Amino acid sequence: MEAEMPATARPKNDVIQIRASAETKALFNRAAALRGQKLSEFMLESARHQAEETILDQRLFRLDEDAFGRLIDLLDNPPPPSPEAVARFRRKAPWEA
Structure with a gap:
């Protein structure tokens, strides 16, 4: 039975090149x-962290107690609903016409 590789030990086959x-x-x-890291390790870790934060910013938001209450x-x-919203809901969808 083969042991599954942990996520950190997965082979890295793709190449990312940047100019700076x-x-x-x-x-x-x-x-x-x-940090005691190789440049490539630092770059990959930093870029991955930034990518995850960017994605989470689109899905997760924080509110203080007052804003949460509101x-x-x-x-x-x-x-x-506004009159405009009611009118839109009363209209048939183009595929139903």
Whole structure:
């Protein structure tokens, strides 16, 4: 029976290439060294983290207590639909006409 490879040990077959200024590369090298990582490890980890944060920003939002209370109130007591919304719902869909 073959053991399954952990996510961190999966083979890396795809190549990502980027161009950067000497100053930017030096900055990345310095940061990687501070973390005890190779430049490629640092770049991949940083880019992956940023990608995950970007995706989560589109799906997750944080509210303070007051804003959360207002949101719950709107969900529990939604305003009546506008006349424009009512008119749109009364119209037949193009595929039903």
